[in-house]
Every structure is written in structure tokens, then in C-alpha cells.
Amino acid sequence: MDTAVVRGTRRAAAAPAGQGDGNARGQSTGRKRDPERTRAEILKVSTGVFAAQGYSGARVDEIAALTRTTKRMIYYYFGSKEQLYLEVLKDAYGGIRAAEREIQVGSLNPRDAVRRLAELTYDHHAQHSDFIRLVMIENIHRGVFIRQVESIRDLVQPAVGLLEEILKRGRAEGVFRHDADAFDVHLVISSYCVFQVANQYTFGYLFGRDLQEPPLSDHLRSMLGDVVVAWLETGAEIKN
Amino acid sequence: MDTAVVRGTRRAAAAPAGQGDGNARGQSTGRKRDPERTRAEILKVSTGVFAAQGYSGARVDEIAALTRTTKRMIYYYFGSKEQLYLEVLKDAYGGIRAAEREIQVGSLNPRDAVRRLAELTYDHHAQHSDFIRLVMIENIHRGVFIRQVESIRDLVQPAVGLLEEILKRGRAEGVFRHDADAFDVHLVISSYCVFQVANQYTFGYLFGRDLQEPPLSDHLRSMLGDVVVAWLETGAEIKN
Amino acid sequence: MDTAVVRGTRRAAAAPAGQGDGNARGQSTGRKRDPERTRAEILKVSTGVFAAQGYSGARVDEIAALTRTTKRMIYYYFGSKEQLYLEVLKDAYGGIRAAEREIQVGSLNPRDAVRRLAELTYDHHAQHSDFIRLVMIENIHRGVFIRQVESIRDLVQPAVGLLEEILKRGRAEGVFRHDADAFDVHLVISSYCVFQVANQYTFGYLFGRDLQEPPLSDHLRSMLGDVVVAWLETGAEIKN
Amino acid sequence: MDTAVVRGTRRAAAAPAGQGDGNARGQSTGRKRDPERTRAEILKVSTGVFAAQGYSGARVDEIAALTRTTKRMIYYYFGSKEQLYLEVLKDAYGGIRAAEREIQVGSLNPRDAVRRLAELTYDHHAQHSDFIRLVMIENIHRGVFIRQVESIRDLVQPAVGLLEEILKRGRAEGVFRHDADAFDVHLVISSYCVFQVANQYTFGYLFGRDLQEPPLSDHLRSMLGDVVVAWLETGAEIKN
DNA sequence: GATGAATGAGGTTTCATTCAT
DNA sequence: CATGAATGAAACCTCATTCAT
Structure with missing residues (x-):
């Protein structure tokens, strides 16, 4: 597994004299004593490591080694591996939702708006694979961690809010079907977008094609638009 | 050391012929000395544990405890945690593909056939959450394990074969669009079906709704049919 | 971890059905049921493995794997790893002494005889590195095993007997010094001969030269003759 | 040993200047938190255990038990059993070569100098049986470990340097033969000295005599001098 | 005689975490 | 704030050996 690769390097060369388990570093170059910065660095590095190795697979030692501080500091700032992971999760969700709020599709007609939204979401996911990996990890753990971070729940509204608005307009204009609500559409879009990163x-490997590489990835992006729009437009006249 | 070299040859041919017949041996006492059974039990239990805890999270000790045999036997039969996981993976893929081959939709018209296929796939995924979890775990590990089990790759054809056939009929009858091939449709269906289990x-948690519970799950199943059919039927007349 | 790499190869292909730890083999080709032969084969293979890996380093599994029989047979014939090692030791000493008895130098004058003996011993050691390695291993274990094989002790006489005879003749003829007995000469020769194999x-590695390779090895052989003869001839006239 | 050198750098400014005065540090309790000491102790104990049991035979558990620290500390300082062994090897070679450099024979004539050197080497080996055992162990492993410690190779020069000088003087004075170089003499001396410890x-056991006990050991020491001197003086007049 | 399956004890190594300064 | 040293518990894996047939 890739953990092996990462770990393999860890002790590389096994420096002539013993120097501890993971993190030995003689650096004394410049910036130090900046708690905010230190904390942020640990958080950033941890995000990468947790996303790469999973919760059990991540090593506190490895995180420390990738940081300018020591393992002890991680405990100083975060208390435990679990607390650290919780912070990482919270931070990741916060960042992703903030980005979602940037989306502006108000000026487009419903059909184009929903296609735009879907395609932006598609790119957004592709660009934040670490976040998606964290979500996968959370699900592997049956959501036991996320449930401890209440603040995350509050962030979900805006994601569907915009969709709701577009759908309402579309239905009012008679171009969208009536039996698909924001939750439904969000799920269709999410599943598709998550999949191309998550799986x-x-x-x-199975199909011998890289879902993230340009020729195919572009096809997949527009295909999502096709799927969503076709679905929403079909049976638009029928009120249910 | 050189031992490694020598040991390399250790396991070569072997396996006492008959396999899959369950219990052909002279097992009299019925509870012990049934290698076929022992191996199968370890495999089954391991599947559950790996699916539940991930690769790093799974404990060989735990697997052993859930078995009628001991930890030592796991190593006797599988050699290492990694080999065991590989076997689990292979077995899981094998099982899933076998089930997929059972699907019969030949008698239905293209539209109904594809809907049927999608909905059966939906249920199929819901019923095999362990498999899906294993796939997630594999992806967390960036596919390093699955790449070691070549036989898995051979199993993928049938999965798309049926779809290909339906699509061909649909296009010939002028009811399906021409710019969506089996791979595309498979991806749309898969992403949707995987998502409701994987995520x-x-x-x-975020939406406060259980995707797998009857009222909602039924809605989701038929929604998938709607999505796929609507998409495929849209623009059917345009040849590209 | 990099061990994984090594281990990865070990169980290559992980044969479909489990087949035990070390030795599984479906062979049924020809000769079987020949106890004498089986025993001899185990002994021969064991000699090589013990010589190569040492007592602790040798693996019963490995020995079995290199045999046409199974691990169980080793226990059947020899009882335990230790007993097997004891037999190996006894067998090795027996073989070496038998070869020593072949040496014929009666027709040569003392000076040529002792040189001949030394050089034959030199070649003899070079050709039986496995025996020398077993002796090293025994010494690593402070001779605890050899002390349990009394028969070995009886074999030592002939080795020095021939030397004694040559020395007697040499001293009588006034060409050899009087303060060097057979034990002394045997030790000088042995130490030199053992060293070039043992070390x-x-x-x-330290000197970047292979002691066993022709240009150097020939030089070393004749040098031994020079050393022994020069030493024995020096001060021959002085009776002590 | 070079470890000391490296460590010297590691702590750079740390150590409060004066050294050799025993306990200059602020070590109050005196029994813990002294990495230098801990590491050294592990190394010393390991040397004994590896020398006594061989690489495979040595148990990390046993080493730990003979130490004031725990097994965990061994891994903290050395990473693995193999690394520890490597360090032991390096340390042992370093120590032995340092001792060799102490030998002073400049004031003696070539004949006495070479005898002196041989006899000092003899005693030196007798006093460092652990080192010799480690060398034996290394050879059992066909030098796979020593090849990983490059620094050891650099230590060999001084060992032969002194000999070279003596031989040059002897040949110049017409008292030593010309066809024996430093390497040759070193090999003759080494083989003899190593043997009486190694075997x-x-x-x-075979001869019922203890090579290391005074009556015999003294005889052997002077015999080595006789052998070497007799050999080198024989044929001194012949230039080749 | 012969065999594949089974095993307990113990081996090396790794982990998150805390201590003393 | 910061740090290197230290640690107990538990992880994975291996060994010589024995059992049931």
C-alpha cells in the first residue's frame, strides 16, 4: 500500500547516531514562536496525512515529521489524535462550504443555471480531492467523528439553498419537472461528482481509463450537465 | 538475507485438487480438520472486519477472535494481513460480478430494460454494503491492492456487456441518444448507487435523513430510473 | 515498509487454495518409500542449510521445502531440530576425517612431506567450506553441541598421526627443529587453512581481495608451505 | 568510535565544554535522562548478546532485560534489530582499530619489531573475544551486514601500515625475505590469532586442551613469533 | 511410513501518548 | 511555549513442534 511507500522513507539512511523515532530536525531558521502559525501548519499537514492514509493509517509521527514542530506540539495544541482529526474535519467542511457560497448563477435561466451549478460542482470536487477523501474516511467510520462536530451541520444549508431557488424558478417557468426537489438534485449531482474522485x-484500474484526465474528464463534466438537465426537463408539464 | 531468496520458492503448486464442492473430505467430527471450511470462515469474517474497520484499522486478532480458529491459522492459510486482504478483495469482486450475471432483462424493451437494470443495481448495492465499503477502502489506498489482483480485471466485462446490448437496441429503435455509451451509463448508474451506500x-447526518430507509430509499430507486431513462431518451433522434 | 517488498514476493500468486506454511508439494514422481534414502537426503539438505544460516538461523521449514519429503518426516527421522543438527555435525566430521586419511606422503622427504601435507590441507579446506562453516557455528555456540557427540572425538587421532610421523623423521634427520610437536604444527596449518575460508x-571486504580466487589463492597455498617449512627448519640443529 | 564524533556534532554547543572530568552535567538524579549513557549502555549490552548468540540467536528482549531501559528504547535509539547489529559491528571494529594504533615498535629492530607486533596482536585478540565472535558471525552471514557499514573499510589501513614500515626496514637491512608483503604477513598473523579464539x-574439545590457558597460551604466543620471524628471515638474501 | 492441518509460545516492531526539563 | 527522552500496550508475524488420519 502507499503507506508503505511513505513509511519506507521515514527512517531513510538511519542517520549515523540514533535520534528518536520520527522527527529530528536541527532547524532553527527564522520564524518560530508563532502559535497561530504553528497550529495552522499542523492542521494543514494533518489534513493531507489523514486524507492520504485514513484515520487509523495516519501516524502522529509522520504528521510531526512533515511539520516544523515536534510531535509534542501536536498534543500541546490538539490534545490527541482524535481531536486533531476532528479539527481537520471541521476545517475541511468549513473551507468547502465557503467555496460553495461563491457560486453565482442568478443571471442565468434555470436550465443553464442548473447545468452551470452541476459543472462547477464537478470541477470543485475534482479540485478538492482531499476533502472528498476525508468524507470517505468519515463514512468508513460510519460517521462517528462527524457527529461530534455539530458546527458542520449548520454549513449544509447554503449548498442546497441555491439549488432550491433555481428549481423554483424552473418549475414556475414550466421547464422543470415538479417531482424533484433540491435534496434530490443535490444528491444526483453529488453522487456523480464524488464518484469520479472517490472511486x-x-x-x-478496472476500465483502464483515468477519470480525471482531460479528454475523458471534459466529457464527463458535460455529461453530468446533460443528465441533470434532461432529467429535470422531462415531464416538466406534469404537475404532481 | 539470503533466506528470503530461498523462501521465495516456498509456495508453488499444491492445493489438493477439488475445490468448491464444500465438504468432500472425510470430515467425520464435522467441526475440525476441514480446511475448506476453515479457510472460507476466515475469509468471510475478514471481509466483515476489513469492511468495517479498513485495512489499517482491521486487527488480525479481532478476525481470529470472531473465528473458530486461531490467529495462527490466518497466517497458515493466508500468509499475511495483506495477502488476506487481497483475497478478501478478490472474493468480494468475484461474488458481486457473479450476482450481476444473474440479471435478465432480455425480454423488456430498451427503456424498461435500462430502468430495470438501474433499479436492480440500486438494490444490489444496497444489499452489499460490505463490498462497497471495501471498494472505498481500496480507493483510500489509491488502488495499490486491487492492482495486485489481476483476476479482478477480467470480471468487469460482463458488467458492461449487458448494458451495451440494451443501448444498441435502444439506439437501433431510435429511442436512445447516440452519444452515451455503455461506459457512460455504467458510470452514471454506479456513481448514484455507490453514493447512497458509501456516503x-x-x-x-448532514440532512438528517437515512438514505437506506424505505420511504426515502424507494423514492431514490425510482428516481434513478427516471434520471437514466430521461437522459437516454433525450435527443434520441439526433445521430452524432 | 520495505520489508513488504521482500515479503510481497514470498508467497507469490497466493495459490487459490490455502496450502500450509512451508512445504506443500504434489509430487508423486517415482522413488518414494526408501527410508535410507529419505534420511540421507534430509541430512544432506540440512547440512547445507545449517552451514548457510547457522543453528538459530536455519529453519526446519526451509529444510523441508528443499527436500522431497515433508517437515513431518524430519521429526519422524530425527526427533528435533537439535538432534538433526547433531547428526549433521557428526556426519560432517566423519566425512572430513575420512578424506584426511587418504593423504599419502610417506615417500617424500620430511621437508617436502610437510609442505605437501600443508598444501593438501589448504585445498581440502577450500573445498569443504560447509564443514568449516559448521565448525564456526559450533564455536559460536561454545561447543555445546559437539560435546554431545562423543564419536567425533575419536576421529581426531589420524589427523595428527601422520604429522607426528613426518616430524619424527625430520627431527631424526636433523632437518626439523625439536620444539614443535604435531599439535603445534597442526594448529599452525589449521589456523591458516581455516582462516581463508572462515574469514x-x-x-x-576489508582488503577488497577474494582469498579464494586463483591468482591470490595459489599464492596463499605456497605461502603456507613456505611458512611451515621455514619455521620447522629454523634452529633444526638445536636440541632442546 | 566514530559514533562519538557524530554525536559530538549533534549536540553541538550542548555539552558544557570540559569532558573527561566524570560528571560535569547537571545530572542530579544520575540514573535517568542521560541519552548518551542510555545509548552507550544498549550498545555495550548488545555487543555481548550478539557476540554470544549470533544475529538470529540474539533476542531483543534479552538485550533489553540486561539494560536499565526497556525494549522500546532500543527501537527508539536504533530503529531495528538489524540497525542495532550494524551499530555494534561498527563500534566493535572502531574499538579494535583504535587499540591497534596504540602499538609502538619503532625503536626495535625489524626482527624484534615484527615479533613484538605478532605477540601483541596475539594478546589483543585473546582479550577481545567478543570482537572475534562478531567477525565470525559476520562471516556466517557472508558479510552482508559489514558491507553496509562503509566506514569500517576506512579503518583497515593503519592495521597494515605499521607492518609495511617494519617490513620495508627489514628488507632494506637484508634480514627479511622479499616475497612477503604486509598483506601476507597480516594474514599469517591474523589467521593464527583469530584461530585460537575463534576455534x-x-x-x-577435540584435543582436550584449552588454548587460552596460561601454560599453553604462553607457548602459543611465542610460537607465533617463531613462525613469523623464521619465515621472514628465511631466504632474506634472495631478491625477487 | 507418511501427511496436511493445526498450534502455543514467543519474536520483532509500532503505536499514541506522557514525562522531565 | 517548547522539546527530546521515555513508555506500556498491543500490533503483526514466525518458530519448532504435534495432532488426527
């Missing part, structure tokens, strides 16, 4: 390795 | 915990 | 790896 | 158990 890229198995799917890519 | 059920985070999605369920 | 070939460290010495070879 | 003491088997040789001692």
Missing part, C-alpha cells in the same frame, strides 16, 4: 482508482 | 453516514 | 567475507 | 571450543 477513481478502482474504476480507473 | 450514507455523512449525507444522512 | 573470507570480512577479510575479502 | 577454541572445537579445537579445545
Whole structure:
């Protein structure tokens, strides 16, 4: 597994004299004593490591080694591996939702708006694979961690809010079907977008195609638009 | 050391012929000395544990405890945790593909056939959450394990074969669009079906709804049919 | 971890059905049921493995794997790893002494005889590195095993007997010194001959020269003759 | 040993200047938190255990038990059993070569100098049986470990340097033969000295005499001098 | 005689975490 | 704020050996 690769390097060369388990570093170059910065660095590095190795697979030692501080500091700032992971999760969700709020599709007609939204979401996911990996990890753990971070729940509204608005307009204009609400559409879009990142390795291996590479990835992006729009437009006249 | 070299040859041919017949041996006492059974039990239990805890999270000790045999036997039969996981993976893929081959939709018209296929796939995924979890775990590990089990790759054809046939008929009858091939449709269906299992915990927590519970799950099943059919039927007349 | 790499190869292909730890083999080709032969084969293979890996380093599994029989047979014939090693030791000493008895130098004058004996011993050691390695291993274990094989002790006489005879003749003829007995000469010769085999790896590495390779090995052989003869001839006239 | 050198750098400014005065540090409790000491202790104990049991035979548990620290600390300082062994090897070679450099024979004539050197080497080996055992162990492993410690190779020069000088003088004075170089003489001396330690158990058992006990050991020491001197002086007049 | 399956004890290594300064 | 040293518990894996047939 890739953990092996990462770990393999860890002790590389096994420096002549013993120097501890993971993190030995003689650096004394410049910036130090900046708690905010230190904390942020640990958080950033941890995000990468947790996303790469999973919760059990992540090593506090490895995180420390990738940081300018020591392992002790991680405990100083975060208390435990679990607390650290919780912070990482919270931070990741916060960042992703903030980005979602940036989306502006008000000026487009419903059909184009929903296509735009879907395609932006598609790119957004592709660009934040670490976040998606964290979500996968959370689900592997049956959501035991996310449930401890209440603040995350509050962030979900805006994601569907915009969709709701577009759908309402579309239905009012008679171009969208009536039996698909924001939750439904969000789920269709999410599942598709998450999949191409989350399952890229198995799917890519089985079919011998890289879902994230340009020729195919562009096709997949527009295909999502097709799917969503076709679905929403079909049976638009029928009120239910 | 050189031992490694020598040991390399260790396991070569072997396996005492008959396999899959369950219990052909002279097992009299019925509880012990039934290698076929022992191996199968370890495999089954391991599947559950790996699916539940991930690769790093799974404990060989735990697997052993859930078995009628000991930890030592796991190593006797599988050699290492990694080999065991590989075997689990292979077995899981094998089982899933076998089930897929059972699907019969030949008698239906293209439209109904594809809907049927999608909905059966939906249920199929819901019923095999362990498999889906294993796939997630594999992707967390960037597919390093699955790449070691070549036989898995051979199993993928039938999965798309049926779809290909339906699509061909649909296009010939002028009811399906021409710019969506079997791979595309498979991806749309898969992403949707995987999602409701893979992301059920985070999605369920964030929206306060259980994707797998009857009222909602039924809605989701038929929605998938709607999505796929609507998409395929849209623009059917345009040849590209 | 990099061990994984090594281990990865070990169980290559992980044969479909489990087949035990070390030795599984479906062979049924020809000769079987020949106890004498089986025993001899185990002994021969064991000699090589013990010589190669040492007592602790040798693996019963490995020995079995290199045999046409199974691990169980080793226990059947020899009882335990220790007993097997004891037999190996006894067998090795027996073989070496038998070869020593072949040496014929009666027709030569003392000076040529002792040189001949030394050089034959030199070649003899070079050709029986496995025996020398077993002796090293025994010494690593402070001779605890050899002390349990009394028969070995009886074999030592002939080795020095021939030397004694040559020395007697040499002293009588006034060409050899009087303060060197057979034990002394045997030790000088042995130490030199054993060294070039026993320490070939460290010495070879440190000096970048292979003690066993022709240009050098020939030089070393004749040098031994020079050393022994020069030593014995020096001060021959002085009776002590 | 070079470890010391490296460590010297590691702590750079740390150590409060003065050294050799025993306990200059602020070590109050005196029994813990002294990495230098801890590491050194592990190394010393390991040397004994590896020398006594061989690489495979040595148990990390046993080493730990003989230490004031725990097994965990061994891994903290050395990473693995293999690394520890490597360090032991390096340390042992370093120590032995340092001792060799102490030898002073400049004031003696070539004949006495070479005898002196041989006899000092003899005693030196007798006093460092652990080192010799490690060398044996290394050879059993065909030098795979020593090849990983490059620094050891650099230490060999001084060992032969002194000999070279003596031989040159001897040849110039017309008292030493010309066809024996430093490497040759070193090999003759080494083989003899190593043997009486390395093979003491088997040789001692077979002949019923302890090579290391005073009456015999003194005889052997002077015999080595006789052998070497007799050999080097023989044929001194012949230039080749 | 012969065999594949089974095993307990113990081996090396790794982990998150805390201590003393 | 910061740090290197230290640690107990538990992880994975291997060994010589025995059992049931």
C-alpha cells in the first residue's frame, strides 16, 4: 500500500547516531514562536496525512515529521489524535462550504443555471480531492467523528439553498419537472461528482481509463450537465 | 538475507485438487480438520472486519477472535494481513460480478430494460454494503491492492456487456441518444448507487435523513430510473 | 515498509487454495518409500542449510521445502531440530576425517612431506567450506553441541598421526627443529587453512581481495608451505 | 568510535565544554535522562548478546532485560534489530582499530619489531573475544551486514601500515625475505590469532586442551613469533 | 511410513501518548 | 511555549513442534 511507500522513507539512511523515532530536525531558521502559525501548519499537514492514509493509517509521527514542530506540539495544541482529526474535519467542511457560497448563477435561466451549478460542482470536487477523501474516511467510520462536530451541520444549508431557488424558478417557468426537489438534485449531482474522485482508482484500474484526465474528464463534466438537465426537463408539464 | 531468496520458492503448486464442492473430505467430527471450511470462515469474517474497520484499522486478532480458529491459522492459510486482504478483495469482486450475471432483462424493451437494470443495481448495492465499503477502502489506498489482483480485471466485462446490448437496441429503435455509451451509463448508474451506500453516514447526518430507509430509499430507486431513462431518451433522434 | 517488498514476493500468486506454511508439494514422481534414502537426503539438505544460516538461523521449514519429503518426516527421522543438527555435525566430521586419511606422503622427504601435507590441507579446506562453516557455528555456540557427540572425538587421532610421523623423521634427520610437536604444527596449518575460508567475507571486504580466487589463492597455498617449512627448519640443529 | 564524533556534532554547543572530568552535567538524579549513557549502555549490552548468540540467536528482549531501559528504547535509539547489529559491528571494529594504533615498535629492530607486533596482536585478540565472535558471525552471514557499514573499510589501513614500515626496514637491512608483503604477513598473523579464539571450543574439545590457558597460551604466543620471524628471515638474501 | 492441518509460545516492531526539563 | 527522552500496550508475524488420519 502507499503507506508503505511513505513509511519506507521515514527512517531513510538511519542517520549515523540514533535520534528518536520520527522527527529530528536541527532547524532553527527564522520564524518560530508563532502559535497561530504553528497550529495552522499542523492542521494543514494533518489534513493531507489523514486524507492520504485514513484515520487509523495516519501516524502522529509522520504528521510531526512533515511539520516544523515536534510531535509534542501536536498534543500541546490538539490534545490527541482524535481531536486533531476532528479539527481537520471541521476545517475541511468549513473551507468547502465557503467555496460553495461563491457560486453565482442568478443571471442565468434555470436550465443553464442548473447545468452551470452541476459543472462547477464537478470541477470543485475534482479540485478538492482531499476533502472528498476525508468524507470517505468519515463514512468508513460510519460517521462517528462527524457527529461530534455539530458546527458542520449548520454549513449544509447554503449548498442546497441555491439549488432550491433555481428549481423554483424552473418549475414556475414550466421547464422543470415538479417531482424533484433540491435534496434530490443535490444528491444526483453529488453522487456523480464524488464518484469520479472517490472511486477513481478502482474504476480507473478496472476500465483502464483515468477519470480525471482531460479528454475523458471534459466529457464527463458535460455529461453530468446533460443528465441533470434532461432529467429535470422531462415531464416538466406534469404537475404532481 | 539470503533466506528470503530461498523462501521465495516456498509456495508453488499444491492445493489438493477439488475445490468448491464444500465438504468432500472425510470430515467425520464435522467441526475440525476441514480446511475448506476453515479457510472460507476466515475469509468471510475478514471481509466483515476489513469492511468495517479498513485495512489499517482491521486487527488480525479481532478476525481470529470472531473465528473458530486461531490467529495462527490466518497466517497458515493466508500468509499475511495483506495477502488476506487481497483475497478478501478478490472474493468480494468475484461474488458481486457473479450476482450481476444473474440479471435478465432480455425480454423488456430498451427503456424498461435500462430502468430495470438501474433499479436492480440500486438494490444490489444496497444489499452489499460490505463490498462497497471495501471498494472505498481500496480507493483510500489509491488502488495499490486491487492492482495486485489481476483476476479482478477480467470480471468487469460482463458488467458492461449487458448494458451495451440494451443501448444498441435502444439506439437501433431510435429511442436512445447516440452519444452515451455503455461506459457512460455504467458510470452514471454506479456513481448514484455507490453514493447512497458509501456516503450514507455523512449525507444522512448532514440532512438528517437515512438514505437506506424505505420511504426515502424507494423514492431514490425510482428516481434513478427516471434520471437514466430521461437522459437516454433525450435527443434520441439526433445521430452524432 | 520495505520489508513488504521482500515479503510481497514470498508467497507469490497466493495459490487459490490455502496450502500450509512451508512445504506443500504434489509430487508423486517415482522413488518414494526408501527410508535410507529419505534420511540421507534430509541430512544432506540440512547440512547445507545449517552451514548457510547457522543453528538459530536455519529453519526446519526451509529444510523441508528443499527436500522431497515433508517437515513431518524430519521429526519422524530425527526427533528435533537439535538432534538433526547433531547428526549433521557428526556426519560432517566423519566425512572430513575420512578424506584426511587418504593423504599419502610417506615417500617424500620430511621437508617436502610437510609442505605437501600443508598444501593438501589448504585445498581440502577450500573445498569443504560447509564443514568449516559448521565448525564456526559450533564455536559460536561454545561447543555445546559437539560435546554431545562423543564419536567425533575419536576421529581426531589420524589427523595428527601422520604429522607426528613426518616430524619424527625430520627431527631424526636433523632437518626439523625439536620444539614443535604435531599439535603445534597442526594448529599452525589449521589456523591458516581455516582462516581463508572462515574469514573470507570480512577479510575479502576489508582488503577488497577474494582469498579464494586463483591468482591470490595459489599464492596463499605456497605461502603456507613456505611458512611451515621455514619455521620447522629454523634452529633444526638445536636440541632442546 | 566514530559514533562519538557524530554525536559530538549533534549536540553541538550542548555539552558544557570540559569532558573527561566524570560528571560535569547537571545530572542530579544520575540514573535517568542521560541519552548518551542510555545509548552507550544498549550498545555495550548488545555487543555481548550478539557476540554470544549470533544475529538470529540474539533476542531483543534479552538485550533489553540486561539494560536499565526497556525494549522500546532500543527501537527508539536504533530503529531495528538489524540497525542495532550494524551499530555494534561498527563500534566493535572502531574499538579494535583504535587499540591497534596504540602499538609502538619503532625503536626495535625489524626482527624484534615484527615479533613484538605478532605477540601483541596475539594478546589483543585473546582479550577481545567478543570482537572475534562478531567477525565470525559476520562471516556466517557472508558479510552482508559489514558491507553496509562503509566506514569500517576506512579503518583497515593503519592495521597494515605499521607492518609495511617494519617490513620495508627489514628488507632494506637484508634480514627479511622479499616475497612477503604486509598483506601476507597480516594474514599469517591474523589467521593464527583469530584461530585460537575463534576455534577454541572445537579445537579445545577435540584435543582436550584449552588454548587460552596460561601454560599453553604462553607457548602459543611465542610460537607465533617463531613462525613469523623464521619465515621472514628465511631466504632474506634472495631478491625477487 | 507418511501427511496436511493445526498450534502455543514467543519474536520483532509500532503505536499514541506522557514525562522531565 | 517548547522539546527530546521515555513508555506500556498491543500490533503483526514466525518458530519448532504435534495432532488426527
